[in-house]
Amino acid sequence: MLQAHNIVKSFTTDTTTNVLKGVTIDIQQGDFTCIVGRSGSGKSTMLNILSTLLRPNSGNVVYNGLDLGKVSVNKINKIRQNDFSVIFQSFHLFPYLSVLENVLLPYLSEVTPVSKKSRAHAMQIIERVGLKGKEDRLPGKLSGGEQQRVSIARALVKQPKILFADEPTGSLDIKTGKDIIELLKELNSEGLTIVMVTHAxxxxxxxxxxxxxxxGQICGEIHEIAGSA
Ligand SMILES: Nc1ncnc2c1ncn2[C@@H]1O[C@H](COP(=O)(O)OP(=O)(O)OP(=O)(O)O)[C@@H](O)[C@H]1O
Ligand SMILES: [Mg+2]
Known part of the structure; x- marks a missing residue:
């Protein structure tokens, strides 16, 4: 579904750091893929290249047969809008918008007001992530785990094909983190492809x-762990 071939990425500030040194990854449709490794190994950089937030120096990213380095900006924007969603360790919610308004944000790129249908759909997703009854709250009145649920709901509202998650449990305690991973696993078993970077x-x-x-390189890959949770 999504392949990265021989990705090389360096950052130049005063000096040049070679962060990715030829990384090849093949994301299968329907899979839950975890990228692990020590701090600084290049996990976030790789995730950002897969999700098109960053461009590699060389190598290519191919989505459903389409080389994303060769398509128009318009086409990439369409894929970002329709097919890819990203969540982060810090939830990036707007503090002055309610849960429902935060979840409706992806619709605000449209000129017309949010339709009743979109609202109803957002409410369904809010219920799906376990936040029914909390749609009018401000993020500051939610726990960390609940805030991450809002960011997941916002990521899901446009029904993406792939969810990219960078340390989604990084700022949560162990129990709350596990609840979030279990939610992601449920969404994955309903068909959502997930690529997650984690320390845990x-x-x-x-x-x-x-x-x-x-x-900056892949040192191990394990497929189909027997008896996965
Ligand atoms: N925009 C940037 N400019 C310069 N260097 C960068 C930039 N982004 C990342 N790096 C460097 O690239 C290396 C890999 O960073 P990356 O964020 O991909 O690591 P990571 O594996 O996600 O680490 P962590 O587990 O700490 O999040 C680090 O040495 C980092 O300092
Ligand atoms: Mg990182």
Whole structure:
């Protein structure tokens, strides 16, 4: 579904850091893929290249047969809008918007007011992530886990094909983090393809494929872990 071939990425500030040194990853449709590795190994950079937030220096990213380095900006924007969603360790919610308004944000790129249908759909997703009855609250009145649920709901509202998650449990306690991973696993079993970067090795038991990165390269890949949670 999504392949990255021989990705090289460096950042130049005063000096040049070679962050990715030829990374090849194949994301299968319907899979829950975990990318693990030590801090600084290049996990977030790789995730951002897969989700098109960053461009590689060389190598290509191919989505459903389409080389994303060669398509128009318009086409990439369409894919970002319709097919890809991203969630982060910090939830990036708007503090002055309610849960429902935060979840409706992806619709605000449209000129017309949000339709009743979109609102109803957003309410369904809010219920799906376990926040029914909290749609009028401001994020500041929610726990960390609930805030991450809002960011997941916002990521889901446009019914993406792939959800990219960078340390989605990174600022949550162990129990709350596990609840979030279980929600992601449920969404995955309903058909959503997930690519998640995590430090927490215990979550790799939820994954179909675990990719380990070290110093800008892949040093291990495990498929189809038997008896995954
Ligand atoms: N925009 C940037 N400019 C310069 N260097 C960068 C930039 N982004 C990342 N780096 C460097 O690239 C390396 C890999 O960063 P990356 O964020 O991909 O690591 P990571 O594996 O996600 O680490 P962590 O687990 O700490 O989040 C680090 O040495 C980092 O300092
Ligand atoms: Mg990171």
């Amino acid at each position: 090795l215990e979550y790799t038991s939820y994954a179909d494929t675990v990719i380990e990165m070290k110093d």
